Amino acid sequence: MVEGPEVQVTPVGAVSRQLDDDQVQQLIKSYEAGATVYELGDQFGIERRTVSAVLHRQxxxxxxxxxxxxxxxxxxRLYSQGWSLARIAARMDVAADTVRQRLHERGVAMRDSHGQPRAGEA
Structure with a gap:
Protein backbone atom coordinates (compact mmCIF):
# COMPACT_ATOMS: atom_id res chain seq x y z
CA MET A 1 0.00 0.00 0.00
CA VAL A 2 1.22 3.48 -0.86
CA GLU A 3 1.33 5.80 2.13
CA GLY A 4 0.72 9.49 1.88
CA PRO A 5 -1.87 12.24 1.80
CA GLU A 6 -5.03 12.06 -0.20
CA VAL A 7 -4.66 13.16 -3.82
CA GLN A 8 -6.52 16.32 -4.81
CA VAL A 9 -8.27 16.10 -8.19
CA THR A 10 -10.51 18.54 -10.02
CA PRO A 11 -12.93 17.13 -12.62
CA VAL A 12 -13.55 19.38 -15.61
CA GLY A 13 -16.42 21.72 -14.82
CA ALA A 14 -16.91 20.32 -11.32
CA VAL A 15 -16.03 21.01 -7.73
CA SER A 16 -12.70 19.51 -6.68
CA ARG A 17 -12.78 16.18 -4.88
CA GLN A 18 -10.25 13.81 -3.45
CA LEU A 19 -9.40 10.22 -4.16
CA ASP A 20 -8.78 8.37 -0.93
CA ASP A 21 -5.98 5.82 -0.57
CA ASP A 22 -8.26 2.92 -1.54
CA GLN A 23 -9.39 4.71 -4.70
CA VAL A 24 -5.79 5.51 -5.65
CA GLN A 25 -4.87 1.84 -5.18
CA GLN A 26 -7.86 0.73 -7.28
CA LEU A 27 -6.88 3.21 -9.98
CA ILE A 28 -3.33 1.80 -10.01
CA LYS A 29 -4.54 -1.82 -10.11
CA SER A 30 -6.96 -1.08 -12.93
CA TYR A 31 -4.29 0.72 -14.94
CA GLU A 32 -1.82 -2.13 -14.43
CA ALA A 33 -4.55 -4.56 -15.52
CA GLY A 34 -4.86 -2.71 -18.84
CA ALA A 35 -7.43 0.06 -18.34
CA THR A 36 -6.67 3.26 -20.26
CA VAL A 37 -6.32 6.65 -18.60
CA TYR A 38 -9.48 7.66 -20.50
CA GLU A 39 -11.43 4.73 -19.05
CA LEU A 40 -10.12 5.45 -15.56
CA GLY A 41 -11.00 9.12 -15.88
CA ASP A 42 -14.57 8.15 -16.70
CA GLN A 43 -14.69 5.57 -13.91
CA PHE A 44 -13.40 7.92 -11.21
CA GLY A 45 -15.00 11.11 -12.56
CA ILE A 46 -11.69 12.85 -13.15
CA GLU A 47 -9.82 14.16 -16.20
CA ARG A 48 -7.46 11.75 -17.98
CA ARG A 49 -4.52 14.10 -17.35
CA THR A 50 -5.30 13.88 -13.63
CA VAL A 51 -5.23 10.08 -13.88
CA SER A 52 -1.80 10.30 -15.51
CA ALA A 53 -0.59 12.71 -12.82
CA VAL A 54 -1.78 10.41 -10.01
CA LEU A 55 -0.11 7.40 -11.61
CA HIS A 56 3.09 9.36 -12.16
CA ARG A 57 3.17 10.62 -8.54
CA GLN A 58 2.70 7.04 -7.37
CA ARG A 77 -7.20 6.99 -45.34
CA LEU A 78 -9.76 8.50 -42.95
CA TYR A 79 -8.04 11.90 -42.92
CA SER A 80 -7.99 11.93 -46.73
CA GLN A 81 -11.75 11.22 -46.62
CA GLY A 82 -12.24 14.37 -44.55
CA TRP A 83 -12.27 13.00 -41.01
CA SER A 84 -10.93 15.38 -38.36
CA LEU A 85 -7.89 14.56 -36.24
CA ALA A 86 -10.15 14.52 -33.17
CA ARG A 87 -12.59 12.05 -34.74
CA ILE A 88 -9.78 9.72 -35.83
CA ALA A 89 -8.17 9.99 -32.38
CA ALA A 90 -11.44 9.12 -30.64
CA ARG A 91 -11.90 6.09 -32.88
CA MET A 92 -8.35 4.88 -32.12
CA ASP A 93 -8.35 5.85 -28.42
CA VAL A 94 -5.31 8.11 -28.68
CA ALA A 95 -4.73 11.86 -28.49
CA ALA A 96 -5.37 13.95 -31.60
CA ASP A 97 -1.77 15.14 -31.46
CA THR A 98 -0.61 11.51 -31.75
CA VAL A 99 -2.62 11.17 -34.95
CA ARG A 100 -1.27 14.50 -36.24
CA GLN A 101 2.31 13.45 -35.56
CA ARG A 102 1.92 10.10 -37.32
CA LEU A 103 0.24 11.73 -40.34
CA HIS A 104 2.98 14.35 -40.49
CA GLU A 105 5.61 11.57 -40.44
CA ARG A 106 3.84 10.05 -43.43
CA GLY A 107 4.00 13.36 -45.29
CA VAL A 108 0.27 14.07 -45.13
CA ALA A 109 -0.54 17.77 -45.63
CA MET A 110 -2.59 19.08 -42.71
CA ARG A 111 -5.82 21.02 -43.22
CA ASP A 112 -6.83 24.12 -41.30
CA SER A 113 -9.98 24.25 -39.19
CA HIS A 114 -12.00 25.03 -42.35
CA GLY A 115 -10.79 21.96 -44.22
CA GLN A 116 -8.40 23.90 -46.45
CA PRO A 117 -4.69 23.09 -46.91
CA ARG A 118 -2.57 25.04 -44.44
CA ALA A 119 -0.51 27.91 -45.85
CA GLY A 120 2.69 26.58 -47.35
CA GLU A 121 1.37 23.01 -47.50
CA ALA A 122 -0.82 23.27 -50.59
Missing part, protein backbone atom coordinates in the same frame (compact mmCIF):
# COMPACT_ATOMS: atom_id res chain seq x y z
CA UNK A 59 5.68 5.87 -9.44
CA UNK A 60 3.62 3.70 -11.80
CA UNK A 61 5.37 2.91 -15.10
CA UNK A 62 3.27 4.46 -17.84
CA UNK A 63 2.41 2.61 -21.03
CA UNK A 64 3.08 4.35 -24.29
CA UNK A 65 0.01 3.86 -26.41
CA UNK A 66 0.93 4.47 -29.99
CA UNK A 67 -0.50 3.50 -33.32
CA UNK A 68 0.40 0.41 -35.28
CA UNK A 69 1.41 0.73 -38.92
CA UNK A 70 -2.04 -0.57 -39.88
CA UNK A 71 -3.75 2.05 -37.71
CA UNK A 72 -1.60 4.78 -39.25
CA UNK A 73 -2.59 3.55 -42.73
CA UNK A 74 -6.23 3.70 -41.61
CA UNK A 75 -5.73 7.20 -40.16
CA UNK A 76 -4.21 8.41 -43.45
Missing amino acids: GVAMRRRGLTDEQIDDAV
Whole structure:
Protein backbone atom coordinates (compact mmCIF):
# COMPACT_ATOMS: atom_id res chain seq x y z
CA MET A 1 0.00 0.00 0.00
CA VAL A 2 1.22 3.48 -0.86
CA GLU A 3 1.33 5.80 2.13
CA GLY A 4 0.72 9.49 1.88
CA PRO A 5 -1.87 12.24 1.80
CA GLU A 6 -5.03 12.06 -0.20
CA VAL A 7 -4.66 13.16 -3.82
CA GLN A 8 -6.52 16.32 -4.81
CA VAL A 9 -8.27 16.10 -8.19
CA THR A 10 -10.51 18.54 -10.02
CA PRO A 11 -12.93 17.13 -12.62
CA VAL A 12 -13.55 19.38 -15.61
CA GLY A 13 -16.42 21.72 -14.82
CA ALA A 14 -16.91 20.32 -11.32
CA VAL A 15 -16.03 21.01 -7.73
CA SER A 16 -12.70 19.51 -6.68
CA ARG A 17 -12.78 16.18 -4.88
CA GLN A 18 -10.25 13.81 -3.45
CA LEU A 19 -9.40 10.22 -4.16
CA ASP A 20 -8.78 8.37 -0.93
CA ASP A 21 -5.98 5.82 -0.57
CA ASP A 22 -8.26 2.92 -1.54
CA GLN A 23 -9.39 4.71 -4.70
CA VAL A 24 -5.79 5.51 -5.65
CA GLN A 25 -4.87 1.84 -5.18
CA GLN A 26 -7.86 0.73 -7.28
CA LEU A 27 -6.88 3.21 -9.98
CA ILE A 28 -3.33 1.80 -10.01
CA LYS A 29 -4.54 -1.82 -10.11
CA SER A 30 -6.96 -1.08 -12.93
CA TYR A 31 -4.29 0.72 -14.94
CA GLU A 32 -1.82 -2.13 -14.43
CA ALA A 33 -4.55 -4.56 -15.52
CA GLY A 34 -4.86 -2.71 -18.84
CA ALA A 35 -7.43 0.06 -18.34
CA THR A 36 -6.67 3.26 -20.26
CA VAL A 37 -6.32 6.65 -18.60
CA TYR A 38 -9.48 7.66 -20.50
CA GLU A 39 -11.43 4.73 -19.05
CA LEU A 40 -10.12 5.45 -15.56
CA GLY A 41 -11.00 9.12 -15.88
CA ASP A 42 -14.57 8.15 -16.70
CA GLN A 43 -14.69 5.57 -13.91
CA PHE A 44 -13.40 7.92 -11.21
CA GLY A 45 -15.00 11.11 -12.56
CA ILE A 46 -11.69 12.85 -13.15
CA GLU A 47 -9.82 14.16 -16.20
CA ARG A 48 -7.46 11.75 -17.98
CA ARG A 49 -4.52 14.10 -17.35
CA THR A 50 -5.30 13.88 -13.63
CA VAL A 51 -5.23 10.08 -13.88
CA SER A 52 -1.80 10.30 -15.51
CA ALA A 53 -0.59 12.71 -12.82
CA VAL A 54 -1.78 10.41 -10.01
CA LEU A 55 -0.11 7.40 -11.61
CA HIS A 56 3.09 9.36 -12.16
CA ARG A 57 3.17 10.62 -8.54
CA GLN A 58 2.70 7.04 -7.37
CA GLY A 59 5.68 5.87 -9.44
CA VAL A 60 3.62 3.70 -11.80
CA ALA A 61 5.37 2.91 -15.10
CA MET A 62 3.27 4.46 -17.84
CA ARG A 63 2.41 2.61 -21.03
CA ARG A 64 3.08 4.35 -24.29
CA ARG A 65 0.01 3.86 -26.41
CA GLY A 66 0.93 4.47 -29.99
CA LEU A 67 -0.50 3.50 -33.32
CA THR A 68 0.40 0.41 -35.28
CA ASP A 69 1.41 0.73 -38.92
CA GLU A 70 -2.04 -0.57 -39.88
CA GLN A 71 -3.75 2.05 -37.71
CA ILE A 72 -1.60 4.78 -39.25
CA ASP A 73 -2.59 3.55 -42.73
CA ASP A 74 -6.23 3.70 -41.61
CA ALA A 75 -5.73 7.20 -40.16
CA VAL A 76 -4.21 8.41 -43.45
CA ARG A 77 -7.20 6.99 -45.34
CA LEU A 78 -9.76 8.50 -42.95
CA TYR A 79 -8.04 11.90 -42.92
CA SER A 80 -7.99 11.93 -46.73
CA GLN A 81 -11.75 11.22 -46.62
CA GLY A 82 -12.24 14.37 -44.55
CA TRP A 83 -12.27 13.00 -41.01
CA SER A 84 -10.93 15.38 -38.36
CA LEU A 85 -7.89 14.56 -36.24
CA ALA A 86 -10.15 14.52 -33.17
CA ARG A 87 -12.59 12.05 -34.74
CA ILE A 88 -9.78 9.72 -35.83
CA ALA A 89 -8.17 9.99 -32.38
CA ALA A 90 -11.44 9.12 -30.64
CA ARG A 91 -11.90 6.09 -32.88
CA MET A 92 -8.35 4.88 -32.12
CA ASP A 93 -8.35 5.85 -28.42
CA VAL A 94 -5.31 8.11 -28.68
CA ALA A 95 -4.73 11.86 -28.49
CA ALA A 96 -5.37 13.95 -31.60
CA ASP A 97 -1.77 15.14 -31.46
CA THR A 98 -0.61 11.51 -31.75
CA VAL A 99 -2.62 11.17 -34.95
CA ARG A 100 -1.27 14.50 -36.24
CA GLN A 101 2.31 13.45 -35.56
CA ARG A 102 1.92 10.10 -37.32
CA LEU A 103 0.24 11.73 -40.34
CA HIS A 104 2.98 14.35 -40.49
CA GLU A 105 5.61 11.57 -40.44
CA ARG A 106 3.84 10.05 -43.43
CA GLY A 107 4.00 13.36 -45.29
CA VAL A 108 0.27 14.07 -45.13
CA ALA A 109 -0.54 17.77 -45.63
CA MET A 110 -2.59 19.08 -42.71
CA ARG A 111 -5.82 21.02 -43.22
CA ASP A 112 -6.83 24.12 -41.30
CA SER A 113 -9.98 24.25 -39.19
CA HIS A 114 -12.00 25.03 -42.35
CA GLY A 115 -10.79 21.96 -44.22
CA GLN A 116 -8.40 23.90 -46.45
CA PRO A 117 -4.69 23.09 -46.91
CA ARG A 118 -2.57 25.04 -44.44
CA ALA A 119 -0.51 27.91 -45.85
CA GLY A 120 2.69 26.58 -47.35
CA GLU A 121 1.37 23.01 -47.50
CA ALA A 122 -0.82 23.27 -50.59
